[in-house]
Amino acid sequence: MPVFSPLETTLFLVLLIASTVAFGLRFGGVVRRILQAKPDADFKLGSLGKRAWDFISEVLFQTKVIRERPLPGLAHAFVFWGFCAFALITLNHLAAGVGLAFLSREGWFGRFYFDFAAAFAVAVAVSIFGLFVRRFFVRPRWLGEPVSVESGIIALLIFVLMITYLPAFWYGETKPLWWAHTLALLVFLPLIPHTKHLHLVLSPLTVFLSRGEFAHIPPLAGDEDFGLDTGKDLTRIVALQAYSCVECGRCTQHCPAANTGKILDPKKIALGVRDYLNDFGALSEEPLLGKHLSQEAVFQCTTCGACEFQCPVGIEHVPIIVGLRRGAVNTGKWEDAYGTKLFLALERNGNALGFSATERDKFIQKQQFPVFDGTQEYCLWLGCMGAYDPQGREIVASFARVMAHLGTTFGVLKKEKCTGDPARRLGNDLVFQQLAEQNLETLKQANVTKIVSICPHCVRTISVDWKEFGLAPEIEHHSEFMARHRNQLPRADTDDKIVYHDPCYLGRYRGVYDEPRAVLARSGEVIDPPRSRERSFCCGAGGGLAFLGEETGERVSHNRVQELVATGANVVGTACPFCNSMFRDALGAGTGAAAPPQLLDIAQIAAASLPK
Secondary structure, eight states, X not given: OOOXXXXXXXXXXXXXXXXXXXXXXXXXXXXXXXXXXXXXXXXXXXXXXXHHHHIIIIIISXXXXXXXXXXXXXXXXHHHHHHHHHHHHHHHHHHHTTTOOOOOTTSHXXXXXXXXXXXXXXXXXXXXXXXXXXXXXIOOGGGOSSOOHHHHHHXXXXXXXXXXXXXXXXXXXXXXXXXXXXXXXXXXXHHXXXXXXXXXXXXXXXHHTOOSSTTOOXXXXXXXXXXXXBGGGOBHHXXXXXXXXXXXXXXXXXXXXXXXXXXXXXXXXXHHHHHHHHHHOTTOOSBSBTTTBXXXXXXXXXXXXXXXXXXXXXXXXXXXXXXXHHHHHTTTOOOOHHHHHHHHHHHHHSSTTOOOHHHXXXXXXXXXXXXOOSSSSEEEEOHHHHHHOHXXXXXXXXXXXXXXXXXXXXXXXXXXXXXXXXXXXXXXXHHXXXXXXXXXXXXXXXXXXXXXXXXXXXXXXXXXXXXXXXXXXXXEEHHHHHXXXXXGSOOOOOOOEEEEOOOTTTTTTTOOOHHHHHHHTTSSEEEOOSSOGGGOOXXXXXXXXXXXXXXXXXXXXXXXXXXXXXXXXXXXXXXXXXXXXXXXXXXXXXXXXXXXXXXXXXXXXXXXXXXX
């Protein structure tokens, strides 16, 4: 290590203090704004074991970063691991500036650690150069425009840090090398809180302090809480997540709205909240929807959760978007004729399609479904689509045949209302609460203990969202039920190729991927479209959008159907009546295929093999 004069040491200390103060002033402002936000209503640390595992997996091992974008993800991971490896090297380097270096090549540990850091320095230099080329020359459109100049400066500084360490490692430290490394470090530090690289500091905390459940919508905190309306309504988790955004564009890349010409970009939702906080702070009464956040964009979200699943830094977009919808709907700021019609239909008729309950009664009588009286094993939940939509009725009838074949006793409720899913996702808490409480009381009076449903939206809402108002009976999706009994279902003697579409609310929300495929495998060859399982592309119906009229830009369902048809399958298999409805319309509009595939639910496919 070089020996420094008192003047050099003094200069170093002045620069170090200036850099640290510059970092602290900016970062302190960020922390202050986060802490000024209100506490989250239902946040609990819960299982520390799960949080620790998520932290180890997603932060330390960078599993999500690598899994979803392997090549750039691995490059990013090496940069992160290099930062971790260089923590001790950096401390030793700074200590050397005042003559207190504690790592020496003369000891075994010092020799090992300098070698260890050198290996990472090479990996980081190569990785950061590759990431620089990708961002500034390859320029995937998901990264956004314009390209951030700050990103280039940060990349250059990281590269300089590595290439000033390696000559010192190979040939020995010199004052010019030491000062070059030091200046790069001292310029880099105060830039962190001014750029997207703030995620280096905040994202580990964001991942650890997740809401603990995928796309979890927190309850409102009392009668004066209307959702995210003004800055005063922002919570600490929302603020923390907004400042953690790394602007990687993974959410944009997989968003059905962003892929079909809509205004919505999930990345801009997080960045919009961050810009609002920087402009107005968390104590402001300025509306959130306005300068930095678009109301139109917020109501284009299908709540498919692709953004949240993809995010490598733990941002939970769906609760933020639903919170903004709540703020607009519960305060009367959202004016939409279709939305008003939907809410009135739910209040007056108890179903999202606006039909009289007598239509459901007629369907039950025609199918000769038994009414649940407490003696049957299952309550078959029809849902709005199963009770009123013609194709949904066919799915329910087919599934009832499957249950009868298996000898499973079931009954339907005499009176059943919508679970409230569209009201919940669109932000109308009053209508949702009324429907949830009424249904819970009906189930309680009927002594229901187990429910099965053809609709993933019903399953999610009953099993998760209703918890705010009471404990619902155990519920499962019909794909789970049929998969459990698949060996009792006959095999079909066909050469059908079935392309299976993963519904968002069954896949990403519930983690059910293999069960529908296991059922379909008894009726033909199951193939996957390019976007499948966790990366499945939405049908466009979720988040209440099935009831909000025509879309702007390309229809999401048409985009997805083109992909399904392109597989060459002669059957499109679905496991959600909403997906079925959206694809039925898209196939009817034409796909360019000589012979469009047949569209069937997995229950219909399974029932086709049953004895007549």
